[in-house]
Amino acid sequence: MAEHYDDLETRPAEEREASLLAELPAQIAHAKASAPGYAKRLAEFDPAAVTSRAELAELPLTRKSELPTIQGVDLPFGGLTTIRPGQFRRIFASPGPIYEGEAHGIDSWRFARALFASGFREGDILQNCFSYHFTPAGVMFETGAEALGCAVIPAGTGNTELQARAMADLKPRGYVGTPDFLKLILEKADQLGHDTGSVTLAHVSGGPLLPPLREFYSARGIDLFQSYGTADLGLIAYETEAHEGLVLAEGILVEIVRPGTGDLVPEGEVGEVVVTSFDRCTPWIRFATGDLSAILPGRSPCGRTAPRLRGWLGRADQSTKVRGLFVHPGQIAEVLKRHGLERGRLLVSSRQGIDDVALQVESADASVADAVADTVLDVTKLRAAVTAVPPGSLPNDGKVIDDTRKFE
Template sequence: MSPLFDALEAREPAQREAALMAALPAQLAHARKSSPAYAELLQGFEVEQVTTRAALASLPVVRKHELQERQIAARTASDVFGGFSTVGKGAAMPRVFSSPGSIYEPEGTARDYWRMARAIYAAGFRPGELIHNSFSYHFVPAGSMMETGAHAMGCSVFPGGTGQTEQQVQAMRDLQPAGYIGTPSFLKLIIEKAQEMQVPLPSVTKALLSAEAFPPSLRDWFLERGIAGYQCYATADLGLIAYETSAREGLVLDEGVIVEIVRPGTGDPVADGEVGELVVTTLNPTYPLIRFGTGDLSAVLPGACPTGRTNSRIKGWMGRADQTTKVRGMFVHPKQVNDIVKRFAEVARARLVVTGEMANDSMTLCVEVANPAEGLAVRIGEAIRDVTKLRGQVDVVPLGSLPNDGKIIDDARSYK
């Protein structure tokens, strides 16, 4: 069986670029005609002339916080997507998902809507296999993203979801899946639980991992236990952006997106190799995000992938261009920290500090309070869980203790 998913992956780079640029004007025209948000954002632009990357760079960047703001503004009306979706609820939109923030995402009817099959194939899965999918199936689209991609590739899926580690081990023992899809930290927990239960899992030899950093130390830990883990980079808004191959040299860009690396805080592309913010344009007609700023940092790698895939490669996730970060697979936004603080008038300033190593991280909300009342830390901890859906510690500190640098979220984790 071919090591490549399809012929698109082996196209000459010039052929791929020509195809993407030829499709771009029609996508822009469709977005402006069918999406109220882009009718406004693209007003005055001659979209039929946008046939080069230089022309694309003249269009505005829409960052995640702007998408969220537009959604919030429209939430009392009929359109909860802020005018970015081109279809309404009903048969054309079988599912609606929510990401922390809250940001709502539509799922369309296209086969492999999130374009995940390509990444699943690159991780070593093949048609006819059973995949144990431990991404969440509720609220966020991750479970559906992977399941629809697996189905499009011809695989069966066990919807393990999250939690219930012992039951996950039992299901793997009984069903003998070919591999696992989910976060790396949860796979580690499952393996450790299996060892504790003295249950061998010989069938699980490969994994597609996402939603968290996947450091070499954890990759090697899996390999020592017979599991080849590969990562992919995807978001709830865009679907698949890039994926790792057996060469393990960066992440190859998906065939269905146009990726730019721009200087953080601007829409200006940087030179290849320079670290900047990933800005993505999709060719998805249902949710046509144009120059969508992910807030993630990365850089383009020189040369082509040794596997024969000819698309550009990026180094992978290199941090955040803004202060939004992921904790245990969930985005935490500065706005959420502010929402927590607003519930407590006695809190003067706050900073969320994320520490530890990926797959074993924790967060502590440091709050400045002049005269803390009894039980304040407990109540703030409950608010953290309510707003972020994650558990966090609370450190009450005297006024003036936190640095005066405007930082709301401090990601102090180790990514080695």
């Protein structure tokens, strides 16, 4: 059985990086020339000058959280696509609403690579339990499976009894869907006396994969793999047989930035996942997913040479309301920037129903606290107690605002 989907996965890391950077100017130029929304966003930038990650980091972010507003001004795609709505193969509507277009072609969401890494091969049957209703997840995995030559049971979500019966009758080799739904199907099958022993592979996404679930599937002889993607971008990263992080997909450039900013963080530090895609129809330029992750050091033992993500580590948008005012990660980043500081954490708590706000900043100079407190008041209109803590002492979890208040 072939170990890798194609030679791209095992090429030297330096060759991949050089190829991505070489493609950047043309892709940015294409977006600027053909997508009205990007023509406005990138008006001040020369695409030919964007030939490094540092130069890419100077471009503005397109935040997923802002898409409902962006698209609402210019329906359906906010001017961020290079083709007309009627030229797409399908148009989806995710909660928000956020509209996504699927381009024509084979496996346009690129999930065949992830399914291949899980062990799916031509002639396999898989039961696809992702939603087919409005949102693209079901189609994403179906088109990936079709590209591999697999037969797909388009099961969708819900109806565990029918799911269990189909699994027993059609005997799929694998399951794709959310991490917990397969457990419900298997337990229903057990209750009904159906044999689901044909299922030995599972590829999951769209929810947290907790250790008890891995243990449950392992006990039933099911090899479990996961991937990470979004409805806008398709596949971003996927698990391999090494089970050590998620390997970044080919054909995208991933940055990890400090939450609330577009600034790159050092390798290994948790930050927001930002993706630049090379899709010609929807050329996302610095698309801020709102998800937290970090780049793992080294390379995967499976032989793939792309960088790896630690996995999904939470949400980057930690905005909260304190004393009647909204506080955003970008405001804390502005406070730190004014004082030449890199890391800080706003702690929001409650004492007897009264909001309490404190800011910890990493600095060897304790005297900086008073000046920072003045800046916090200037930027956020909130008074906060500021404490300088030793450099490197704050947790590496991507949190800029830590709200521990309990709301009943």
